[in-house]
Amino acid sequence: MTADWTPVFVLPNIPLEAAIGCEIAALAPAHDRRVAALKREHPTLRRFLNRFADNFGQKFEPTVLILNTAAPPIFRDVTALASFRDLVAISAVTHGRALELRHSRGHRVLFGEAFAIYPWMLDRHYEDVIGSTPAILGTHELSRFKGQSSPALFRTSLGESDIDQPLLAALLARWRRRYEAAEPTWEDVALMRSLNMAYHASLLPAGTDTTFYDVGRVVSLWVSAFEILVHPGGSGQANRDKVFEMIERTTWAIPASAQLAHDTGSKTKLVKRTLASWLYQVLYQCRNDFLHGNPVDRSTLFLPTPQRTIFEYAAPLYRIALTAFLPLGHDTPMPSAKDPNPFGAYIVDHMDFMEPQKNAEEALLTATRPPAKRGMRRASAARPVASSTSSAARPASSD
Structure with missing residues (x-):
């Protein structure tokens, strides 16, 4: 052995x-x-x-x-x-x-x-x-x-x-x-490179000395993980719109996730896409602000409705991107409903397979909901920005 x-x-x-x-x-x-x-x-x-x-x-x-x-x-x-x-x-x-x-x-x-x-x-x-x-x-x-x-x-x-x-x-x-x-194919090499970038994006922003600048840097690594997935190879380029296209190819498990109700356009053009694409837009803009030296402060990281940071949404959003990239779907043929045992086993297997996808979509949908009432949700010691943006950890002034 x-x-x-x-x-x-x-x-x-x-x-x-x-x-x-x-x-x-x-x-x-x-x-x-x-x-x-x-x-x-x-x-x-x-x-x-x-x-x-x-x-x-x-x-x-x-x-x-x-x-x-x-x-x-x-x-x-x-x-x-x-x-x-x-x-x-x-x-x-x-x-x-x-x-x-x-x-x-x-x-x-x-x-x-x-x-x-x-x-x-x-x-x-x-x-x-x-x-x-x-x-x-x-x-x-x-x-x-x-x-x-x-x-x-x-x-x-x-x-x-x-x-x-x-x-x-x-x-x-x-x-x-x-x-x-x-x-190996370019696609497989790109996937391993993207996973490596995502792993480093998943690390702690810093230690006891964490500031919102550290969280912004980690957000930037998440954006790179998405861009590596969509890079076509050679002299091609990866950009925001290609990430949008990948996300929009997702086969959604929850109808609300598929609604084209969120503006991801420019000042002169209105473009409606899914919530996942809108969240990527926020992530992308946050990356640009932090890496390009644009004025930033603590609020740059926060989504207004749930009062959560965009950092918290990066990982489940990356799961959505992987769903489309791989693509990740339940491909087992459905047996006849007339044969209850195989049909029942298929239903159970299908539910188990789709549960993580539904879990990721439900997580993203919390971005549209107001925060829980005070006392309804226990504080989590594992949420980085709660500590990284405390008065003891962040600069006293913004850029």
């Missing part, structure tokens, strides 16, 4: 209820049978995993990124492994963000740091620990190693229902196609 899998990285910030992945690679908790077998065969791996604790000394075993030893060599490259991490993170963060917009409660996986890869790992001989980043390259004794989770976020458990399963399955298929191909 252990000869079939090898540990590559550890991720100390995300406790998993079960493994996530495919037959090539997986993020696996320490109690996964494959990791457990590796710990029995390599006692130093067991000791390494046992040397992690949070900032207050609470010990835990980190999640392990494991790779099938029979996988083609390309999958051992850090680019492929990072892409795998990116797609898992986006499948979780987009879903968590959508749920949080609908029912704010915190204690969800909302930031990409949950999937951060730890810079220290055992060497391939299971002897010493090696640290490798653009800033460090070194080795040290395992006996002196003390691993830690990030001090910037809580270790929030992730289960099957916390992940957008249809999106995850589709992205895993495209990941394999991109890295197994001798000459």
Whole structure:
């Protein structure tokens, strides 16, 4: 069993209820049978995993990124492994963000740091620990190693229902196609690049010193993730209208999402598009203001009706874009209603498949609703701009 899998990285910030992945690679908790077998065969791996604790000394075993030893060599490259991490993170963060917009409660996986890869790992001989980043390259004794989770976020458990399963399955298929191909298509390369940009857009804007400028910078990364998806390759260009076209190709699950009721035109031209396109327009304009040095203040980030930031809508909006790009649809033929068992199974499967899409659309629709009455919604410690725009964290004046 252990000869079939090898540990590559550890991720100390995300406790998993079960493994996530495919037959090539997986993020696996320490109690996964494959990791457990590796710990029995390599006692130093067991000791390494046992040397992690949070900032207050609470010990835990980190999640392990494991790779099938029979996988083609390309999958051992850090680019492929990072892409795998990116797609898992986006499948979780987009879903968590959508749920949080609908029912704010915190204690969800909302930031990409949950999937951060730890810079220290055992060497391939299971002897010493090696640290490798653009800033460090070194080795040290395992006996002196003390691993830690990030001090910037809580270790929030992730289960099957916390992940957008249809999106995850589709992205895993495209990941394999991109890295197994001798000459990958532009579309597949663009998807992996976009996911990488989206992952970095999902990270915390900054730490305790977060200001609204940091949030504006992160918004800019989200816009780039959208633009990479629609870039045609070669000397072609990606722009706002091409993103509009992609979003408008979405097969909507909720009728209200398809209504062309929102103005995305210019001062001289009225153009009505869907709410999703209008939200992208806000995101796009916010990016331009922050990156081009235009006058900005805290209000630049806020949507007037829900009194939420556009930052909070970026992840579920990106899920909508992926729905159109992939495209992501339930393609199983519907069986005859005369045969109740297959028909019933089809209905259940269809509902499960469409639930994350409906969840993302419902999240975007909150942009048209006024904020909940005071006391009706619990404050969430995971919403970044609540802290990043507090009087202690933001500049006293606007540009």
